Amino acid sequence: MVFGIMTSGTALSQKFHQILEQHKGILFKVARTYCQNEADRQDLLQEMMIQIWKSLHRYNDNFAITTWMYRIALNVAISFYRKNTHQQNARLPLTDEMMHIQEEASSEKQDQLNLLEQFISEFNDLDKALVLLYLEDKSHAEIAEIMGLSVTNIGTKLGRIKEKLKKRFLLINS
Amino acid sequence: MNENELKLLWQSAHTKLEDSLQVNRKNTEDITKLKVQNFLSSMKPIKIFTLIVGILWVAILGSTVVHLFIHAYDQVSLYFLCAAAIQVVLTAIAVVVYIYQLNLIYNVDFSKPVLNIQENLSKLKVSTLNITRILFLQLPVWTIFYWNDSMFENGNLFLWIIQVSITLTMSYWAIWLFFNIKFENRDQKWFKLIFSGKEWQPMLQSMELLSQIEGYQGAENENTRH
Numbered sequence: 001m002v003f004g005i006m007t008s009g010t011a012l013s014q015k016f017h018q019i020l021e022q023h024k025g026i027l028f029k030v031a032r033t034y035c036q037n038e039a040d041r042q043d044l045l046q047e048m049m050i051q052i053w054k055s056l057h058r059y060n061d062n063f064a065i066t067t068w069m070y071r072i073a074l075n076v077a078i079s080f081y082r083k084n085t086h087q088q089n090a091r092l093p094l095t096d097e098m099m100h101i102q103e104e105a106s107s108e109k110q111d112q113l114n115l116l117e118q119f120i121s122e123f124n125d126l127d128k129a130l131v132l133l134y135l136e137d138k139s140h141a142e143i144a145e146i147m148g149l150s151v152t153n154i155g156t157k158l159g160r161i162k163e164k165l166k167k168r169f170l171l172i173n174s
Numbered sequence: 175m176n177e178n179e180l181k182l183l184w185q186s187a188h189t190k191l192e193d194s195l196q197v198n199r200k201n202t203e204d205i206t207k208l209k210v211q212n213f214l215s216s217m218k219p220i221k222i223f224t225l226i227v228g229i230l231w232v233a234i235l236g237s238t239v240v241h242l243f244i245h246a247y248d249q250v251s252l253y254f255l256c257a258a259a260i261q262v263v264l265t266a267i268a269v270v271v272y273i274y275q276l277n278l279i280y281n282v283d284f285s286k287p288v289l290n291i292q293e294n295l296s297k298l299k300v301s302t303l304n305i306t307r308i309l310f311l312q313l314p315v316w317t318i319f320y321w322n323d324s325m326f327e328n329g330n331l332f333l334w335i336i337q338v339s340i341t342l343t344m345s346y347w348a349i350w351l352f353f354n355i356k357f358e359n360r361d362q363k364w365f366k367l368i369f370s371g372k373e374w375q376p377m378l379q380s381m382e383l384l385s386q387i388e389g390y391q392g393a394e395n396e397n398t399r400h
Binding site for chain 2: 012016017020021024028029046050055059068071072075078112116125126129135136145146147148153156157165166
């Protein structure tokens with residue numbers, strides 16, 4: 001059943017906050033994958049949240065909320081990524097960052113993560129989405145539903161992407 | 175690094191980040207107070223400016239042409255009237271198509287599957303080419319609006335050869351561009367020359383994305399056949 005039919009404005013607003021709180025990681029990871037620049041990333045996060053708010057009344061709870069959020073976040077990121085972010089308008093004035101990290105933990109794995117993020121940034125927009133969902137351990141069926149492709153095609157594409165990643169790491173290590 | 179190590183690296187690093195992430199409540203509350211943005215307020219100033227100029231041009235020139243047709247038909251050059259009328263009609267068509275496309279782009283439902291939405295959005299942006307094709311059709315019109323009866327009565331052969339050559343050349347290019355400005359010719363030198371400005375970047379990037387989507391769909395069709 002469509003969520004909007006049964007929800008008043010306040011309930012919708014509460015649902016919005018609840019969804020963001022529970023699934024903030026999805027937005028953050030997608031934004032981080034598509035935007036290297038911190039200021040642009042904050043704009044992208046804001047745009048994602050606006051689109052989630054605008055689409056919330058259409059949310060059909062027969063579908064997994066994570067699938068719905070990944071679709072919005074990736075669609076906004078791919079569209080946003082191709083815009084000149086400095087020409088954006090109609091933005092809300094940001095009182096502070098949309099989302100921030102309290103304390104960024106530093107670890108020895110950080111370098112490897114940076115390396116992985118660098119390799120991901122070399123992929124094209126659609127492959128980036130695939131690799132992100134793959135690293136998030138989504139099943140091929142879930143990825144297919146988010147992307148709008150067949151499970152077989154996802155398998156083929158992921159195979160090639162994994163091979164590329166493997167080669168890049170091998171090259172660095174050697 | 176093997177598959178599992180990669181996933182573990184990604185997930186462990188991001189789980190830590192996720193735990194320490196804080197959503198700015200004040201900003202999200204501001205979003206919930208947003209009325210659904212109307213079409214105009216979501217547009218870039220340059221697009222609004224272009225639209226206003228286009229609409230004003232059509233309104234002013236259009237009303238002038240109509241006025242002249244009705245009240246001063248026999249005092250004004252017929253070539254000027256026809257050229258202006260064609261120009262107004264073509265600009266009006268371009269403005270309407272532009273508004274229609276922008277409206278579709280700004281009302282996209284982002285919660286649909288990624289490939290479908292990106293394909294629709296890219297196709298819409300690439301269809302901006304249609305507006306350019308329509309506007310190029312105006313080329314020959316700009317070479318006849320100043321014609322008048324005295325040019326026929328007093329003009330010499332040399333001037334007419336130049337004049338007709340210019341008009342025919344412009345007509346040829348207008349028709350050629352009308353039929354050849356299309357996605358399939360995106361790699362041609364002349365195409366890149368016409369669309370080399372910064373303002374065409376979003377459209378060119380949409381073309382690039384469409385090529386990626388075609389690659390995905392090609393693989394999809396292959397898999398279906400096997």
